[in-house]
């Protein structure tokens with residue numbers, strides 16, 4: 346057998362064996378909706394591939410350097426990223442809870458932000474007493490999948506890689522030697538990496554028209570690369586009535602809920618907004634306000650506030666099993682970028698398949714209320730509708746100034762309430778600072794304490810101390 350045929354044979358054999366392993370033991374168990382018991386798994390798939398001399402034998406030098414010691418000597422910037430695999434209980438809409446699996450007690454996990462060319466030093470720890478092992482697959486890396494394999498409770502694992510490609514990338518738990526990966530990811534073990542282009546983001550050009558002496562002509566407005574930034578991760582929940590993962594529902598694509606950054610309708614107006622605008626906390630100003638009430642603390646919904654004529658940049662990842670047709674009602678997506686390549690400009694909607702990300706740049710020219718939706722109606726009406734308020738569409742500035750809440754008129758209500766912490770990414774080289782950040786998200790109370798320690802505002806403590814707004 347010549348070398349080429351031999352390699353082909355090995356690859357085919359690995360594929361067949363891996364298919365048999367994953368296809369029978371793994372899929373069948375889940376189809377029956379039974380919980381997966383790793384101790385009963387008679388073959389370790391990764392070990393089997395390893396024994397065969399599998400992928401790493403066939404392609405001995407195809408994968409990048411992952412040794413932290415070697416990469417730390419390269420003179421590149423090192424960014425440490427520490428994750429803790431934790432199963433906890435978290436709320437879902439309607440006052441119920443579900444069995445969540447998380448990185449660092451929050452869904453999604455923390456957003457990692459690096460610059461193209463940085464070395465990411467990822468350390469995953471599974472605490473003693475955690476119910477299952479976990480792994481972590483970083484899509485911003487390019488290395489052997491063996492690095493993503495799971496570790497057991499009480500263990501820690503570190504790997505390093507160079508973030509060579511700019512863009513937005515998923516990271517997610519890889520299950521226990523791949524088994525249960527769907528359960529772990531769809532129960533909350535996912536997050537996003539933003540890799541900023543090494544030369545920064547580009548200026549934004551927005552096309553429009555102007556009129557002069559009765560003649561309408563093309564006008565291009567240019568915006569500096571610096572932008573006010575948000576992150577949105579779309580996903581679904583597949584749950585039994587008791588709040589446990591429902592594999593059967595997943596396999597039949599019958600989701601229980603559509604979530605944005607872990608919550609259904611997490612970014613819509615709340616009772617405080619109702620009170621200011623309508624004079625009554627119970628007079629809803631938006632059709633769906635399920636997370637309404639300061640007593641819900643980090644889980645009270647929070648709208649997103651932007652200024653008019655401000656460059657806004659959205660980092661969006663589809664973490665789920667269903668497509669996302671991203672549309673902003675009343676706006677045009679001025680620029681859509683994937684990786685570092687512009688895909689579209691002035692487009693109404695852009696679609697993301699599973700595990701696909703994009704960067705949307707846009708400007709809200711007019712004061713108003715805008716809903717960002719997944720324009721799949723099933724998704725829209727089951728949770729994928731988020732509300733931006735641009736400028737001062739309700740004319741609140743004089744009232745807020747008179748009440749002494751703000752000293753002078755503001756360009757967005759973010760100066761009053763801040764923007765929700767789970768939608769605000771870490772600062773990058775082209776970030777405009779948010780005026781304030783409030784604590785909002787599918788967070789454990791420990792994660793909340795961490796956000797407050799880092800400067801986010803607990804509105805449930807602050808709002809009751811504000812003077813009344815006549």
Ligand SMILES: [Cu+2]
Pocket residue numbers: 430446478479480518519520521529530534
């Ligand atoms: Cu996991």
